[in-house]
Amino acid sequence: MVDERKLRQILLQVEKPARYLGGEFNLPDTDKPCDERVCLCFADKYEVGMSNIGLRILYHMLNDTDGVVCERSFAPSVDMAEKMRENDIKLFSLETRREFTDFDIVGFSIGFELAYTTVLYMMDLAGVPFYAKDRGEDYPLIIAGGPCMVNPAPILDFFDAIMVGEGEVNLAAFVELHRQSKKQGLSKKEFLEKASKLEGVYVPSVGGTVKRAVVKDLDKAYYPTKILVPSCDIVHDRSTLELFRGCANGCRFCQACFYYRPIREKKKDTLLRQAKELIINTGYEELSLSSLSTSDYSQLKELVEGLKEQAQKDNVKLALPSLRLDSFEAEIYEDTKGASLTFAPEAGTQRLRDVINKNVSDANILSSLTAALEHGVKNVKLYFMIGLPTETEEDLKGIVDIVKLVKKLHQEHGRSRIINITVSTAVFIPKPLTPFQWEAQITTDEMYAKQEYLKRELRLKNVKYSWHDAKSSVIEAALARGDRRQSAVIERAYNTGCVFDAWNECFDYDKWMSAFEYCGIDVREYTGAIDTQKELAWDFIDNGVTKAYLLKERERAYEGKTTPNCIGKCNGCGANKLGRCFS
Amino acid sequence: MIVFRHRKTGETSFLSHIDTMRVLQRTMRRMRAEVKYSAGFVPHMLTYSTTPLPLGVQSLAEYFVADSPLDDEKELLERFNDNIPAGLKADFCAVVPQNPNLAAKVVASLYEVEAEENVSEDVKEILGLDSYVMKQFKKGQMLDVEVRNKIFAIETEGKKLRLTLATGNENLRVDSFVESLSRYGVKACANDVTRLEQFVLKDGRFVAAKEALL
Numbered sequence: 001m002v003d004e005r006k007l008r009q010i011l012l013q014v015e016k017p018a019r020y021l022g023g024e025f026n027l028p029d030t031d032k033p034c035d036e037r038v039c040l041c042f043a044d045k046y047e048v049g050m051s052n053i054g055l056r057i058l059y060h061m062l063n064d065t066d067g068v069v070c071e072r073s074f075a076p077s078v079d080m081a082e083k084m085r086e087n088d089i090k091l092f093s094l095e096t097r098r099e100f101t102d103f104d105i106v107g108f109s110i111g112f113e114l115a116y117t118t119v120l121y122m123m124d125l126a127g128v129p130f131y132a133k134d135r136g137e138d139y140p141l142i143i144a145g146g147p148c149m150v151n152p153a154p155i156l157d158f159f160d161a162i163m164v165g166e167g168e169v170n171l172a173a174f175v176e177l178h179r180q181s182k183k184q185g186l187s188k189k190e191f192l193e194k195a196s197k198l199e200g201v202y203v204p205s206v207g208g209t210v211k212r213a214v215v216k217d218l219d220k221a222y223y224p225t226k227i228l229v230p231s232c233d234i235v236h237d238r239s240t241l242e243l244f245r246g247c248a249n250g251c252r253f254c255q256a257c258f259y260y261r262p263i264r265e266k267k268k269d270t271l272l273r274q275a276k277e278l279i280i281n282t283g284y285e286e287l288s289l290s291s292l293s294t295s296d297y298s299q300l301k302e303l304v305e306g307l308k309e310q311a312q313k314d315n316v317k318l319a320l321p322s323l324r325l326d327s328f329e330a331e332i333y334e335d336t337k338g339a340s341l342t343f344a345p346e347a348g349t350q351r352l353r354d355v356i357n358k359n360v361s362d363a364n365i366l367s368s369l370t371a372a373l374e375h376g377v378k379n380v381k382l383y384f385m386i387g388l389p390t391e392t393e394e395d396l397k398g399i400v401d402i403v404k405l406v407k408k409l410h411q412e413h414g415r416s417r418i419i420n421i422t423v424s425t426a427v428f429i430p431k432p433l434t435p436f437q438w439e440a441q442i443t444t445d446e447m448y449a450k451q452e453y454l455k456r457e458l459r460l461k462n463v464k465y466s467w468h469d470a471k472s473s474v475i476e477a478a479l480a481r482g483d484r485r486q487s488a489v490i491e492r493a494y495n496t497g498c499v500f501d502a503w504n505e506c507f508d509y510d511k512w513m514s515a516f517e518y519c520g521i522d523v524r525e526y527t528g529a530i531d532t533q534k535e536l537a538w539d540f541i542d543n544g545v546t547k548a549y550l551l552k553e554r555e556r557a558y559e560g561k562t563t564p565n566c567i568g569k570c571n572g573c574g575a576n577k578l579g580r581c582f583s
Numbered sequence: 584m585i586v587f588r589h590r591k592t593g594e595t596s597f598l599s600h601i602d603t604m605r606v607l608q609r610t611m612r613r614m615r616a617e618v619k620y621s622a623g624f625v626p627h628m629l630t631y632s633t634t635p636l637p638l639g640v641q642s643l644a645e646y647f648v649a650d651s652p653l654d655d656e657k658e659l660l661e662r663f664n665d666n667i668p669a670g671l672k673a674d675f676c677a678v679v680p681q682n683p684n685l686a687a688k689v690v691a692s693l694y695e696v697e698a699e700e701n702v703s704e705d706v707k708e709i710l711g712l713d714s715y716v717m718k719q720f721k722k723g724q725m726l727d728v729e730v731r732n733k734i735f736a737i738e739t740e741g742k743k744l745r746l747t748l749a750t751g752n753e754n755l756r757v758d759s760f761v762e763s764l765s766r767y768g769v770k771a772c773a774n775d776v777t778r779l780e781q782f783v784l785k786d787g788r789f790v791a792a793k794e795a796l797l
Contacts, residue, residue: 231668
């Protein structure tokens with residue numbers, strides 16, 4: 001365990017020391033008798049990790065299991081890491097200040113490809129070897145889970161096991177199996193061989209294929225309502241209600257949409273009960289709803305009415321995410337004093353929206369914006385993507401046209417005196433498990449040219465334009481569709497100083513490019529188009545949605561044909577075989 | 584109006600003042616203290632505190648006031664302690680007719696420093712000096728500041744050092760002062776310091792804020 005006095009002395013010299021101490025309200029009993037100790041890690045800072053709903057669920061789920069204690073560890077800031085190294089303090093858990101080697105299992109939640117070097121940074125600070133093959137019986141099992149496991153190929157060599165799918169199923173089973181194996185005195189190798197047979201568990205040293213694990217009945221699934229309430233400010237500092245998993249819309253660029261299928265809802269009464277418990281147990285001033293497309297929740301109106309009543313009674317602000325506005329939702333905005341509308345048309349023209357299957361028509365945009373402006377919305381945030389397959393100059397011009405339309409509609413219908421329009425563009429990144437997984441990403445020169453065009457054309461009064469960094473999008477794309485050869489690149493990038501790549505101020509493109517070059521790998525191999533006949537690095541994972549369906553969707557994209565939302569009628573994507581949609 | 588005297592020890596001593604206030608306000612919500620809100624466009628909870636502690640300094644005597652109509656002191660204290668992180672638990676609760684405005688009334692604090700080694704008696708000679716200048720970070724720069732009139736008492740006992748220093752409008756930062764004592768060989772950091780009590784002035788004497796409320 002860490003020398004507490006030494007730790008407290010260094011905490012006086014770093015920024016935001018509260019990040020490193022835990023001690024939050026609703027802390028589970030980590031001193032209870034246990035025979036299995038797990039440390040859940042998040043490869044980013046405390047403020048980001050503590051906002052993650054998945055980590056929150058798994059942390060409380062494991063702590064609510066008899067005989068299991070789960071602790072947390074986050075990536076310390078660079079200033080803290082420096083002090084830790086100076087004082088010979090290894091990375092520790094927040095709850096009991098234990099080092100990695102004091103745990104049976106250390107699990108990383110990885111939600112973003114640019115967090116890969118931060119995983120190595122944490123392993124380095126913990127004093128454990130990066131590669132699973134170099135960690136003998138003295139080291140804990142180091143495993144990974146989270147959305148990046150849709151293609152874990154670039155990081156497979158770093159981990160003993162990969163949790164593919166939902167942790168409520170595979171992590172719980174993995175921890176339980178390890179408890180039993182410990183009692184039987186099994187070696188790490190023997191245990192991993194057994195674990196490789198569990199649903200949603202992939203063991204790189206064993207190989208084979210794996211089927212994604214999903215919660216069959218989300219309504220009855222574990223969901224904590226007595227959650228940790230951080231004492232310092234975090235990114236999403238509020239209670240969150242998870243409405244459903246999966247998305248019926250099928251936008252062809254969106255990984256989350258396909259990855260989280262099958263679509264499973266919670267019942268309205270379950271959500272109202274959970275909301276009530278969350279409000280009482282946390283004291284949070286705000287309650288937000290979480291899902292990929294909240295407006296598709298089948299009982300949204302009844303749910304929001306129930307929540308509004310509860311929220312008013314307890315002086316809690318109800319935060320609603322971006323909705324597709326029709327008149328009913330506009331009323332909600334007015335009631336909740338929502339003066340801001342977030343709208344994501346993603347593409348500037350109807351043609352391109354059809355290609356990407358964003359089933360929002362020009363008429364929808366017009367009516368939604370009119371309704372919002374008539375209800376007094378004064379901040380409009382618009383999200384678009386550039387570099388989408390088949391994009392032309394006309395499509396970019398379409399983005400500018402939509403912004404001008406908002407200004408015009410505000411003049412004609414706006415109830416507020418002023419309007420602030422924020423336009424953000426992200427760069428299209430072809431991601432695994434999407435119909436666009438075979439597409440090429442545009443070059444950085446093209447990205448810059450498109451961003452320059454928009455910067456020039458959107459120099460309008462009350463319009464603010466922001467854009468996502470082009471270079472980090474290239475690395476993200478390369479890692480997203482990466483293969484096993486990339487573990488050497490990630491290691492090299494980390495060793496040359498790359499860490500916290502998701503933070504713009506820390507990202508260093510040149511170091512990444514040098515790392516690729518050093519390993520003799522051409523980035524364009526990963527960012528260019530992929531032959532649809534070629535075997536993909538993530539083909540060993542059965543994520544439910546079939547390759548045939550994705551290919552069919554890709555063809556429809558090129559034909560400019562849309563595929564309707566699957567709420568009314570199943571489109572046969574294949575996710576149903578993992579668990580029934582809308583069960 | 585309810586007043587709590589709570590500690591700020593262990594992990595919570597590293598919480599900033601703003602974070603501490605947020606934790607306390609959420610505690611009020613969890614314990615259903617029915618605290619009133621301001622009537623402005625963005626209503627905020629009507630709560631008050633005393634002079635913030637420097638980061639890392641611990642305390643057994645922080646005061647927190649909330650504008651609540653509830654009046655069962657024993658039950659309030661119980662509910663407060665059931666709903667707050669361990670490091671901020673309270674040992675005293677009083678219901679008072681109006682805001683005691685402790686931030687303005689507190690003039691001094693008693694601190695205990697647990698140094699790494701025995702503290703030399705020499706440190707007490709400060710009380711006999713006309714002037715005591717120490718370095719203090721003010722308005723973005725390190726300045727030499729005269730603080731002798733803010734030092735009221737110094738006692739030593741083995742590794743322990745007890746300091747009574749000015750608090751409130753004429754505040755002397757205890758962490759900076761303890762750091763300045765290195766010239767007397769005192770080895771201690773901010774986290775070795777604990778505030779034991781805060782005082783108000785009554786009939787020319789220092790009286791514990793808690794006593795003054797009763």
